[in-house]
Amino acid sequence: MRDHSRAGAVNWLYAAPAMLVMAVVGLLPIGYTFGLAGEYHRLALDTRFWPVVRTTLSLTAVTVALELVLGLAVALVLWSPFPGRGLARAAVLIPWALPTAVMAMAWRWIFNADSGVMGDLLFRLGLVASPQVPWLADATSAFWAIVLADVWKTTPFMAVLLMSGLAAIPDELYEAAALDGAGPVRRFLVVTLPLLKPTIVVAVIFRAIQTFGLFDLVFVLTGGGPGGRTQTIAVYAYDVVFRYQELAYGCALVVAMALCLVLMTGLMLGAARGGSGR
Amino acid sequence: MRSTLRGRALFALAVAAVAAWSLAPFLWQAITSLKPAAEVAAVPVRYWPSVLDFSSYAQVFKARPFATYIWNSFVVGVGTTALTTALGVCAAYAFSRLGLPGGRAALIGILGLSLFPGTVLIVPLKMLATKAGLLNTRTGLVIAYTALNLPFAIWVLKAFFDRLPRDVEEAAWLDGLSRWQTLWRIVLPLSAPAVATTAILVFIFSWNEFLIAQTLVSRDAARTVPVGIAMLSGVTVYEVPWGQIAAAVVVTTLPVVAMVLAFQRRIVEGLTAGAVKG
Numbered sequence: 065m066r067d068h069s070r071a072g073a074v075n076w077l078y079a080a081p082a083m084l085v086m087a088v089v090g091l092l093p094i095g096y097t098f099g100l101a102g103e104y105h106r107l108a109l110d111t112r113f114w115p116v117v118r119t120t121l122s123l124t125a126v127t128v129a130l131e132l133v134l135g136l137a138v139a140l141v142l143w144s145p146f147p148g149r150g151l152a153r154a155a156v157l158i159p160w161a162l163p164t165a166v167m168a169m170a171w172r173w174i175f176n177a178d179s180g181v182m183g184d185l186l187f188r189l190g191l192v193a194s195p196q197v198p199w200l201a202d203a204t205s206a207f208w209a210i211v212l213a214d215v216w217k218t219t220p221f222m223a224v225l226l227m228s229g230l231a232a233i234p235d236e237l238y239e240a241a242a243l244d245g246a247g248p249v250r251r252f253l254v255v256t257l258p259l260l261k262p263t264i265v266v267a268v269i270f271r272a273i274q275t276f277g278l279f280d281l282v283f284v285l286t287g288g289g290p291g292g293r294t295q296t297i298a299v300y301a302y303d304v305v306f307r308y309q310e311l312a313y314g315c316a317l318v319v320a321m322a323l324c325l326v327l328m329t330g331l332m333l334g335a336a337r338g339g340s341g342r
Numbered sequence: 343m344r345s346t347l348r349g350r351a352l353f354a355l356a357v358a359a360v361a362a363w364s365l366a367p368f369l370w371q372a373i374t375s376l377k378p379a380a381e382v383a384a385v386p387v388r389y390w391p392s393v394l395d396f397s398s399y400a401q402v403f404k405a406r407p408f409a410t411y412i413w414n415s416f417v418v419g420v421g422t423t424a425l426t427t428a429l430g431v432c433a434a435y436a437f438s439r440l441g442l443p444g445g446r447a448a449l450i451g452i453l454g455l456s457l458f459p460g461t462v463l464i465v466p467l468k469m470l471a472t473k474a475g476l477l478n479t480r481t482g483l484v485i486a487y488t489a490l491n492l493p494f495a496i497w498v499l500k501a502f503f504d505r506l507p508r509d510v511e512e513a514a515w516l517d518g519l520s521r522w523q524t525l526w527r528i529v530l531p532l533s534a535p536a537v538a539t540t541a542i543l544v545f546i547f548s549w550n551e552f553l554i555a556q557t558l559v560s561r562d563a564a565r566t567v568p569v570g571i572a573m574l575s576g577v578t579v580y581e582v583p584w585g586q587i588a589a590a591v592v593v594t595t596l597p598v599v600a601m602v603l604a605f606q607r608r609i610v611e612g613l614t615a616g617a618v619k620g
Binding site: 073075076078079081082083085086088089090091092093094096097100138141142146148150151152153154155156157158159161162163164165166167168169170171173174176178179180181184195196216220221224225227228273274276277278279280283284298301302305306311314315318321322325329 | 353356357360361363364365367368370371374382383384385386387429430432433435436437440441442443445448452455457458459460461462463464465466467469470485486488489490492493496521525546549550552553557567568569571572574584587588590591594595598599601602603606607609610613614
C-alpha cells in the first residue's frame with residue numbers, strides 16, 4: 065500500500081530496461097526514417113506510386129472483407145463445445161502460426177505454372193482449359209493468389225478474436241430471442257451481429273493495418289511481379305531503398321505509407337463511431 | 343441446429359472442411375517432400391508418391407547450410423523469448439501495480455508504436471546495426487526482435503497481472519518482502535501460465551520473422567530459416583529445387599505445428615488478451 069502512494073517515479077526503474085530497448089530500437093529508427101526522407105516532390109511525378117497505393121488498398125479491402133466473412137463462419141463453427149473441438153481449433157490455428165515467408169514458398173509451388181497443383185485441380189474440375197496455368201505471370205491472377213494465401217494465413221486470427229467476442233454474449237439473450245420465436249438466422253442477425261460489432265471493429269482495424277503493411281508474403285510469392293504490378297507500398301519502398309539505393313525517396317515512400325496508415329485507421333474509427341451513434 | 347442427425351452430420355462436415363482447408367497447403371508440401379526427384383515436377387501432377395523417398399531431406403541438409411539456418415533460428419528464438427519475457431515481466435508488473443506516473447500514456451504510446459509495420463524502421467535499423475557492429479549477427483536480431491515483441495508481451499502480461507488479487511502481494515509486503523522480492527517470489531509463480539503463453543507466442547513470432555532477418559543478415563553464418571528458404575533456388579531460375587524446398591518447409595514448420603497442437607488453448611488466450619484488451 066505504501067508502495068502505491070510513495071516513490072511512484074522510482075518505480076519506473078522496473079520498466080526502464082524495456083522502455084529503453086523499445087525507444088532505441090523502435091522509436092528512434094521510426095523517427096529517423098522521417099529524418100532521412102526527402103525528395104517528396106517525386107511522389108507526385110512517380111508513375112509507380114499511385115498504382116502501388118491502389119494495389120495495396122485493393123489487397124487490404126478484399127482480404128479483410130473475405131477474412132471477416134470466413135473468420136465469422138469459422139468462429140461460429142468452432143465456438144461452442146463439441147468432442148474434438150480442441151483438435152479442430154489447433155488445426156485451424158496452424159496457418160496463422162506457420163512462417164509467412166516459408167508458406168509463401170509453399171504457395172509458389174501450388175501456383176507453379178508447369179506442375180502446380182492449383183492448375184491441375186481446377187483442370188480436373190473443368191474450370192480451366194489446361195492444367196498449365198501461369199498464375200503468377202498475370203497481374204490479376206497473381207493478385208488473387210496473394211489474396212488466397214493471405215486469407216488462408218490470417219483467417220484463424222480473425223476467428224480467434226471473433227470467438228472471444230462470441231463468448232462474451234450472454235446465453236439469456238439467445239434464449240429470449242428463441243422464446244420470441246426467432247429462428248437461427250434471425251437470432252444471428254438480431255443478437256449475434258450487433259453484440260459482436262465492437263469485436264468486429266477492433267479485429268477489422270487491426271487486420272487492415274497489418275495487410276496495408278504487408279511485405280513478406282508478396283516479396284516471396286510474387287516478388288511484386290509481374291512487372292511490379294502486385295507490389296504493395298512496403299515492397300516498393302524496399303525495392304527503392306535496397307535495390308535502387310535511393311535512400312531519401314525510399315524513406316519518403318515509407319513516410320507516405322505511415323501517413324496513409326494513420327489516415328485509414330482514423331477513417332475506420334470514425335466510421336465505426338458514426339455507425340454506432342445512430 | 344445440432345439436435346437432429348442431419349444437423350449433426352452437416353456440422354461435422356463443416357468442421358472437417360475448415361480443418362482440411364487449414365491443413366491442405368502444408369500437407370501438399372509434406373507429400374511433395376516425400377516424392378522421388380523424378381515425380382516432384384511430374385506432369386500431370388502425381389497426388390501420391392510411388393515410393394516414399396527421403397532424399398529431398400538428405401539433400402537439403404547436405405548440399406545447403408540448412409542445419410545452420412535452423413540452429414540460428416533456434417538461438418535467436420530462445421534469446422528473444424528469454425529477453426522479452428524478462429524485460430516484459432518487470433515492465434508489465436510496474437505498469438499494473440506500481441502506480442507509474444504517466445504510465446497510461448506510455449502504454450498507449452507503446453501500443454501505437456507496435457501497430458506500425460516493420461518497414462517503417464528497417465532503413466535506420468540497418469544503419470544502427472552497422473554502427474553497433476551487429477550486422478550479420480544473431481545478437482542483432484535478438485535485440486531487434488525483443489524491441490518489436492515487447493509491446494505485445496507487456497500488454498498480455500499486464501492484462502494478466504491486473505486480474506491477480508492484490509491481497510497476496512499486500513500480505514507479502516506486510517511480511518517485510520520488498521517489491522522486487524514480491525515480484526519474484528509471489529507474483530511470478532502465480533503468473534506462470536501467462537508467462538508461458540507470452541513466451542510461446544514470442545518464440546513463434548521470432549521463428550517466423552522475415553523482413554528484419556532479410557535486412558540485417560546477408561551471410562549464411564547468421565541467416566535464419568525463413569530467409570534461407572526464400573533464397574533456396576537452383577543454378578538458374580528455371581531450376582528451382584521444389585523437392586528440397588518442400589522438405590525444408592516441412593522441417594521448419596513441424597516445430598510450430600507441434601507447438602500449436604500442444605498449446606492451442608494458451609495461444610488462443612494470449613492472442614485474445616493481446617489484441618482485444620488493446
